[in-house]
Amino acid sequence: MRYLKLVVALLFGLAVVQPFAFTRSVEGQAASEAPGTDMDQHTEDLYNNIIYPGEPDNFVHFKEAMEEFSAVEDVDGGIGPVFNAQSCRECHQNGDVGGPSQVREFRAGHLNGTTFVDAPGGSLINQRATAPEIVERVSTADPIHAPRISLNTLGDGFVECIADQTLRNNVAAQPAAVRGTLINVPLIEDGTATRVGRFGWKDQHGSLLSFSADAYLNEMGITTNFPATRAENTSNGNSVAAFDFVADPEDTDNTDVKLFADFMRGTRVPRTGSGSGSAANGTLIFDRIGCNQCHTRTFVTSPAGTVINGGTFTVPAALGSKIIHPFSDFALHDVGTGDGIVQNGGQGTRNQMRTPPLWAVRIRNELMHDGESKTLNDAILRHAGQATTIRNAYNALSSGEKADLINFLRTL
Ligand code: HEC
Ligand code: HEC
Numbered sequence: 001m002r003y004l005k006l007v008v009a010l011l012f013g014l015a016v017v018q019p020f021a022f023t024r025s026v027e028g029q030a031a032s033e034a035p036g037t038d039m040d041q042h043t044e045d046l047y048n049n050i051i052y053p054g055e056p057d058n059f060v061h062f063k064e065a066m067e068e069f070s071a072v073e074d075v076d077g078g079i080g081p082v083f084n085a086q087s088c089r090e091c092h093q094n095g096d097v098g099g100p101s102q103v104r105e106f107r108a109g110h111l112n113g114t115t116f117v118d119a120p121g122g123s124l125i126n127q128r129a130t131a132p133e134i135v136e137r138v139s140t141a142d143p144i145h146a147p148r149i150s151l152n153t154l155g156d157g158f159v160e161c162i163a164d165q166t167l168r169n170n171v172a173a174q175p176a177a178v179r180g181t182l183i184n185v186p187l188i189e190d191g192t193a194t195r196v197g198r199f200g201w202k203d204q205h206g207s208l209l210s211f212s213a214d215a216y217l218n219e220m221g222i223t224t225n226f227p228a229t230r231a232e233n234t235s236n237g238n239s240v241a242a243f244d245f246v247a248d249p250e251d252t253d254n255t256d257v258k259l260f261a262d263f264m265r266g267t268r269v270p271r272t273g274s275g276s277g278s279a280a281n282g283t284l285i286f287d288r289i290g291c292n293q294c295h296t297r298t299f300v301t302s303p304a305g306t307v308i309n310g311g312t313f314t315v316p317a318a319l320g321s322k323i324i325h326p327f328s329d330f331a332l333h334d335v336g337t338g339d340g341i342v343q344n345g346g347q348g349t350r351n352q353m354r355t356p357p358l359w360a361v362r363i364r365n366e367l368m369h370d371g372e373s374k375t376l377n378d379a380i381l382r383h384a385g386q387a388t389t390i391r392n393a394y395n396a397l398s399s400g401e402k403a404d405l406i407n408f409l410r411t412l
Contacts, residue, residue: 046062065259069088071087079222081131081232082233082240084105106145107124120139155267160206178333180333183344184196189207198330199211202343203331213254282408285401302320328357335383377402381394
């Protein structure tokens with residue numbers, strides 16, 4: 001009975017949708033809104049219906065991928081010798097699994113003239129180790145200290161499927177005074193191709209598999225089978241081989257990192273709340289004073305079937321031609337908060353930070369790359385540099401208008 005109803009509903013739905021879909025398919029593929037999650041642990045609504053090639057049951061695979069993202073590793077599993085935490089979930093779980101958290105990483109280095117130089121062994125200072133002898137410490141020679149707070153990963157599969165050219169066109173259309181910088185970054189899974197960076201506070205990665213392999217090594221000390229991630233990190237530049245008891249690469253055939261990417265690619269986007277009253281006024285103010293010039297409201301992902309990431313990934317139907325509202329241009333800007341660290345973007349990016357997506361900001365209570373702004377008002381007031389004129393426009397709002405703008409941000 002239920003089945004029959006479903007068939008009738010489906011046929012009816014098809015009849016309504018068909019002429020529209022047909023018209024659009026002549027011009028190009030019809031784009032539709034990406035499904036949203038409420039980021040509430042009590043509701044099981046993370047899965048976006050992605051189909052994983054070769055998997056007999058897609059939802060079961062999604063749940064397995066989420067389990068691997070949540071799995072706590074120990075020394076037998078290859079954790080360390082230097083690391084930051086024991087699972088992806090330890091740092092990515094606020095609201096739902098995959099969300100952001102209060103956990104910070106720590107980077108350090110120094111300036112040689114105008115050139116940033118990493119602390120010995122790399123700017124990332126791992127905060128844990130499997131033995132006291134190899135705990136990483138910062139020396140007085142590296143006075144640049146940069147904390148970085150964890151980011152939301154929900155909906156990142158859609159971000160991955162935005163074409164490089166779409167991001168470039170968006171930046172090219174920005175007013176010169178606020179225009180962002182996009183950087184091309186290496187793809188760990190490819191080794192030769194590059195892509196427009198869009199993930200991380202410094203746009204240091206362009207794909208979720210790259211970020212997963214990077215995070216497995218740098219956050220958890222687990223090596224994977226890509227040329228760039230086969231060797232353990234050092235402790236302040238000194239080998240940790242005497243403390244490493246599992247042969248590298250530890251994730252021998254990259255099974256785990258593929259599961260991390262599968263999980264993130266399988267998640268829905270943080271839902272944009274339906275603002276009414278004050279928030280509905282706030283959304284207008286957001287655009288009127290120019291916040292949207294960097295915090296880009298809307299992108300459309302590449303059509304299903306588009307081959308990306310140096311030929312290693314094909315945009316699946318669940319992620320293709322989707323309208324998303326990340327409120328980010330995914331570009332780097334100098335808004336006066338730069339942390340002085342250089343990663344994949346060259347020396348010119350030392351004091352630039354990526355515009356953080358504002359979707360999921362409703363689950364954050366510590367803001368900006370260092371987590372040092374405790375209110376939305378404080379975060380806005382910290383905007384300077386390229387955002388000075390727009391911050392001044394915020395300052396010039398009435399207190400009622402400011403409240404409206406902030407109420408709007410709380411719906412994202
Ligand atoms: C110790 C805490 C910690 C652990 C463990 C951790 N992360 Fe992260 N993650 C972070 C922080 C902090 C950032 C922001 C780093 C930056 O940009 O400098 C981040 C950023 C990310 C991003 C970029 C999100 C975006 O939209 O820009 C992805 C993707 C990600 N992590 C995936 C993972 C995966 C997969 C794992 C497990 C292998 C993992 N992380 C483990 C702290 C952590
Ligand atoms: C010139 C580009 C630019 C403009 C204009 C701009 N922002 Fe930002 N915004 C950024 C960048 C870059 C950051 C990250 C800075 C950092 O972490 O050091 C940021 C951070 C934020 C954050 C913190 C988000 C988080 O997750 O920590 C909020 C909230 C925010 N902006 C809101 C606004 C609002 C509201 C306006 C308009 C009044 C605005 N921004 C205008 C670039 C911009």
